[in-house]
Amino acid sequence: MDVSLLLDDLNDKQREAVAAPLSNMLVLAGAGSGKTRVLVHRIAWLMEVENIAPFSILAVTFTNKAAREMRGRIESLMGRGLHNMWIGTFHGLAHRLLRSHHAEAGLPENFQILDSDDQYRLIRRILRAMNLDEKHWAPRPIQWYINGNKDEGLRPQHIETHGDHTQQKMRDIYAAYQEACDRSGLVDFAELLLRAHELWAKNPEVLAHYQKRFRAVLVDEFQDTNNIQYSWLRMLCTGANNNIMIVGDDDQSIYGWRGANVDNIHHFLKDFPAPATIRLEQNYRSTATILKAANAVIDNNSGRLGKELWTDGSDGELISVYAGFNELDEARFIVSQIKNWLQQGNALAESAILYRNNAQSRVLEEALLHESIAYRIYGGLRFFERQEIKDALGYLRMINHPHDDAAFERVVNTPSRGIGEKTLMQVREAARQHNCSLWQASHWLLNENALKGRAANALQSFTTLVSELEQQVQDYPLEEQADTTIKKSGLYAMYQAEKGEKAQARLENLEELVTACKQYVVPEEAEEMTALAAFLAHASLEAGETQAQTNQDAVQMMTIHTAKGLEFPLVFLAGVEEGMFPSQMTNDEPGRMEEERRLCYVGMTRAMKKLFITYAESRRVYGQDKYHTASRFIREIPAECVEEVRLKSTISRPVHNRFSRATSHEAFENSGFTLGQRVAHRKFGEGIVLNYEGSGDHARVQVNFDDFGSKWLVLAYAKLEQA
């Protein structure tokens, strides 16, 4: 191919990076400056010009989706497929490595991935087995503790407790948890990385093999690597044969709360031989206005590596800020703007709603549903993490590998087959005694006639079911394995019997799972696995990213964290108010405010043409109404970049000063009242209308009374008057 093609469409600095001689390199640059593009072109360049085989290239991306996109872009640039190139997330790559070397890594051949929800359940079981009260030993912090230590490369025996009782106990729980995982061949996410690290650290010949193999290593979004990932890369790339190119932006480091360490950029410059640094400063993504605003916000952080972005694009439209009266009003506003966008002939898929927390999506979804606007959620509503899907996957996991204790616990009595907690305790105890899986322990108990008649029958029915299923579906295509399992296990019938909308949705999801199985193609790198095993790994590794769903034109919804690296012509940043974003917890930990600001910078820089920033002056959080002011991040945007949007029907009467900026309200169905209106009640005195639901006789309004706080009242009985 004509290699100049690989340098077209690049600026001088980008070209310098793409065509540099083989060496260690850091590309440090702000959002939208073409870092990912450079990485893609560099990989093609290495193959074309440096004659490096795809086999010798390792590329790390932040999500599986990004990995697929990168592969696709390189393939279309080169006009051919990329066989044997390793491209994926740290977790995906570690999984692949451990599969190839399970014996050296001390894992059974068919080890299973334990996702975060399963991990949590397992920790709870460990606590019960250790007779520890969850009130004092909350499972969630223990989960963080375990994962945090693993991210630092620490096993229980490495942890210094300094004689502190709590610390010792935490360490014991970690050790017991790890023992349980090892017994069942279960590997949690942090363990994937730690094991892959240990694999190389303990097996120099394995490491040497990969050092020889991977001549070029490339890492996107490097600012969010954690210590174990960094150390893993360092082990790989210190040979004379290896070259590593990392691209990143210290201003976009947003996973510090999960152990990512932005200092790794500094470490890189010290730890790797003769690294060159290239800076890109031209932004190609956003309008000058959006860029100026984002630059101004991030400028409030200290200790930055420092870089200004510029663009030769036009100013574009002002950033619109909308103060919703409450979260419903905010959602309605966003939906109305999306409708405008559509009317202007644009596609829904070009628009994105980004928020701080997954919990914010529900109200937005309802507003979209109400207007029949298609949307798609990334992350959050994780398809593979839904209860019914996990139940079905639990059976499939048992079929794939019956010694999977987490799967055993999940489905042994789902649907209920009369296996009580007492029987289960016996099974767990037997497993502990014999140091075997729950599955083996069950067989042992049954063979020894150690259980009472009814309990034995119930347990027997489960083991028989799993064995029979395994026999029956062995040679089926994947989707029939899933279908048969869902039906024969009784799961389908169980949800069918439940009735109601929720149960209906669960049934549809189970059917969707069968479809997902049908569409699933075993990827090249998993060819040695059975389709079922490959699918189960895929379900764990991608749980947070994909959702089996049709590719219709739809609004893209996700958290700002999930939006990293992506871009959309139209972006809404929702819930940008103090207490939400920056979040409430921010003040408790040093450095958190700056991380929140970086998150805001990431959010703003996703927008190409038009950015809306919205917030709600009152918001229901965990069932309580909270009153918030606009986020400091909004105030940090230069005034000349922003316009404040008000709906045409602004409130004409003066309102309570707390809501003096409330701008929207729709006359709600026939009641004669409006949101934001001041009303009087016989008993509660004066207050302001915050919200409403239902209609006719069932209509209820929420009023925030000056002296009694917020109350929901049935409109027909409340006898409210205008104040």
Ligand code: ATP
């Ligand atoms: P982020 O920090 O958000 O990950 P990035 O630095 O990786 O951003 P890219 O996503 O690679 O940036 O590029 C941003 C946009 O600019 C993309 O649409 C890309 O195609 C475009 N782009 C990058 N470089 C150029 C260029 N030289 N000419 C035209 N468009 C470019």
Ligand code: MG
């Ligand atoms: Mg990028």
